[in-house]
Amino acid sequence: MHSRAAKPGNIRPASNEAWELFRGSATWRLGLTITFLLHLVCLILPGAVRSWNGVPLKLYMLEGTGFLFGAVALIGLVQLMIHHISRSISSHQPRVPEVADYTFLSLVCVATISGLATALLYRWDRRGASAR
Numbered sequence: 001m002h003s004r005a006a007k008p009g010n011i012r013p014a015s016n017e018a019w020e021l022f023r024g025s026a027t028w029r030l031g032l033t034i035t036f037l038l039h040l041v042c043l044i045l046p047g048a049v050r051s052w053n054g055v056p057l058k059l060y061m062l063e064g065t066g067f068l069f070g071a072v073a074l075i076g077l078v079q080l081m082i083h084h085i086s087r088s089i090s091s092h093q094p095r096v097p098e099v100a101d102y103t104f105l106s107l108v109c110v111a112t113i114s115g116l117a118t119a120l121l122y123r124w125d126r127r128g129a130s131a132r
Contacts, residue, residue, distance in 0.1 A: 024076055024077075024079065024080040024083075025076050025079050025080070026076075027072055027075055027076035027079065028073065028076025028077060028079065028080050029076070030069075030072060030076070031069050031070065031071070031072030031073025031074070031075070031076050032073045032076070034069040034072075035066065035069045035070050035073050038062075038065070038066050038069070049062075063119065066119060067116065067119050067120065070112065070115055070116050070119065071116060073112055074109075074112045074113065074116065077105070077108060077109055077112060078109075080105065081105050081109070084098075084101060084102075084105065
């Protein structure tokens with residue numbers, strides 16, 4: 001007994017379907033891309049970010065921009081999850097692989113919410129150390 005996903009000819013349509021699902025909206029892609037790039041710059045150039053944060057206005061601008069695009073990513077993620085759930089409800093076929101999709105989307109949601117909560121609750125001073 002062979003399943004549909006086991007056939008080599010069905011791999012491309014399945015991967016196209018997964019790409020369409022997880023590609024999401026422009027909101028999701030924009031928020032995720034900008035948030036990723038901001039984190040990457042902070043990891044690659046910590047000295048430049050530390051000197052940038054020496055001016056309070058620049059610090060608040062960086063933190064505000066990061067929080068804004070993190071919130072945009074969260075909105076896009078929620079849209080993606082709603083789309084995925086509505087697609088699952090309308091399907092009449094049992095879809096066991098969707099458990100992995102829900103797990104992945106839930107973990108990304110928890111990571112996004114915890115990142116936003118950290119940015120909101122823990123303020124940073126100009127030297128990059130926690131103010132608390």
